[in-house]
Amino acid sequence: MTRITDITLRRVLDSRGNTTVEADVSTTSGGFGRAAAPSGASTGEHEAIELDAAEAIERAEEKAIPDLESEVDAENQRAVDAALREADGTTNFSEIGANSAVAISMAAAKAGADSIGIPLYHHLGGTFRGNTTPTPLGNVIGGGAHAAEATNIQEFLSVPVGAPSVEEAVLANARVHAHIKELLQAEGIPTNKGDEGAWAPPIDDAKAFDIVDDATTTVADELGFEIGFGLDMAASELHENGEYVYDDDVKSTAEQIDYVEEMVHEYGLKYVEDPLDENAFGEWAELTDRVREETLICGDDLFVTNTSRLQEGIEKGSANSILIKPNQIGTLTDAIDAIERGAENDIESVISHRSGETEDTTIAHVAVGTDAPFIKTGTVGGERTAKLNELLRIEGQA
Numbered sequence: 155m156t157r158i159t160d161i162t163l164r165r166v167l168d169s170r171g172n173t174t175v176e177a178d179v180s181t182t183s184g185g186f187g188r189a190a191a192p193s194g195a196s197t198g199e200h201e202a203i204e205l206d207a208a209e210a211i212e213r214a215e216e217k218a219i220p221d222l223e224s225e226v227d228a229e230n231q232r233a234v235d236a237a238l239r240e241a242d243g244t245t246n247f248s249e250i251g252a253n254s255a256v257a258i259s260m261a262a263a264k265a266g267a268d269s270i271g272i273p274l275y276h277h278l279g280g281t282f283r284g285n286t287t288p289t290p291l292g293n294v295i296g297g298g299a300h301a302a303e304a305t306n307i308q309e310f311l312s313v314p315v316g317a318p319s320v321e322e323a324v325l326a327n328a329r330v331h332a333h334i335k336e337l338l339q340a341e342g343i344p345t346n347k348g349d350e351g352a353w354a355p356p357i358d359d360a361k362a363f364d365i366v367d368d369a370t371t372t373v374a375d376e377l378g379f380e381i382g383f384g385l386d387m388a389a390s391e392l393h394e395n396g397e398y399v400y401d402d403d404v405k406s407t408a409e410q411i412d413y414v415e416e417m418v419h420e421y422g423l424k425y426v427e428d429p430l431d432e433n434a435f436g437e438w439a440e441l442t443d444r445v446r447e448e449t450l451i452c453g454d455d456l457f458v459t460n461t462s463r464l465q466e467g468i469e470k471g472s473a474n475s476i477l478i479k480p481n482q483i484g485t486l487t488d489a490i491d492a493i494e495r496g497a498e499n500d501i502e503s504v505i506s507h508r509s510g511e512t513e514d515t516t517i518a519h520v521a522v523g524t525d526a527p528f529i530k531t532g533t534v535g536g537e538r539t540a541k542l543n544e545l546l547r548i549e550g551q552a
């Protein structure tokens with residue numbers, strides 16, 4: 155019923171105007187799925203390999219598609235993803251490209267769900283999950299690798315933990331984003347935007363902390379529920395020769411740990427992603443020990459959605475949260491295996507977009523299907539609202 159009959163790949167544009175891979179998958183029962191691969195800018199050194207889109211398509215057409223068409227059932231996600239890995243033959247999809255692999259993996263999942271006649275989140279999570287929606291982390295001020303001449307910290311995130319619904323949470327983040335524009339304009343500060351639609355003003359991190367604190371507090375008072383905030387420090391991008399290099403300061407590892415702990419206490423941060431370098435498992439553990447009761451310390455570049463790296467982090471106590479990005483590892487099976495391993499070890503999952511995105515909505519379904527407590531997929535911009543609005547549709551079906 156769900157045997158794959160045809161896989162078609164094409165180049166499409168992502169939100170940065172770069173080409174990426176889109177896959178169409180059809181099945182014998184007429185099921186259909188379409189998905190496109192996102193693309194990162196502040197990529198982890200341990201991520202699966204993204205090839206030039208045209209190259210990835212050519213190689214996947216030659217090496218992977220013949221092993222899938224008429225050979226595998228779209229509803230059997232593990233079999234689809236095992237065939238992709240088998241065809242690639244490397245540990246990091248460097249042969250066919252993680253971009254072609256993840257596009258095919260996600261499109262096959264959609265075709266499987268369509269063939270069976272259930273929503274993707276239900277196909278991915280099963281009948282006993284998928285009854286909750288994640289809290290969205292909304293990127294409202296950005297810099298780092300996402301915007302030049304802006305903050306050193308890559309992302310300041312609105313975290314509406316008190317919102318009674320995902321609809322209220324999404325609207326709250328949009329309100330915080332709009333209020334920040336008003337605060338910046340009131341001071342005559344330019345309101346440029348970064349890759350993910352967050353404001354990217356020419357201000358330092360200290361100013362950004364104060365503006366985001368002001369905006370989240372004001373909007374929380376307006377709406378009547380708690381709105382905290384968090385960070386993606388993407389500290390590997392700041393890490394040079396064992397130090398963390400800011401525009402106005404250079405911090406040793408010990409000073410970086412103290413700094414993050416101080417910010418968690420001063421601003422009541424709900425979430426801190428990548429506060430230290432992507433190889434510093436031990437130092438991460440020291441920070442996590444200090445603040446784990448107050449905040450989530452989340453591994454993005456540290457874990458790169460890789461269960462083996464997550465296992466090392468579990469054994470060392472490096473973090474209490476993992477960022478999940480299917481294109482970092484190459485298949486939905488690997489991404490969901492990482493979520494499960496995390497859940498077995500009290501590691502909270504945050505399902506995430508990439509800075510280069512399309513209108514694809516798969517990650518919204520992954521978040522709901524796995525009961526993930528959080529999703530990080532921006533605040534405004536078509537490639538971000540595509541996921542946020544899909545969450546609103548799913549919540550409406552509940």
Ligand SMILES: O=C(O)[C@@H](CO)OP(=O)(O)O
Pocket residue numbers: 193194195196197198299309350386388454477506507508509510
């Ligand atoms: O660092 C991150 O968490 C992601 C998403 O915000 O950015 P990028 O896709 O550039 O890695």
Ligand SMILES: [Mg+2]
Pocket residue numbers: 386388427428454455477
């Ligand atoms: Mg990150």
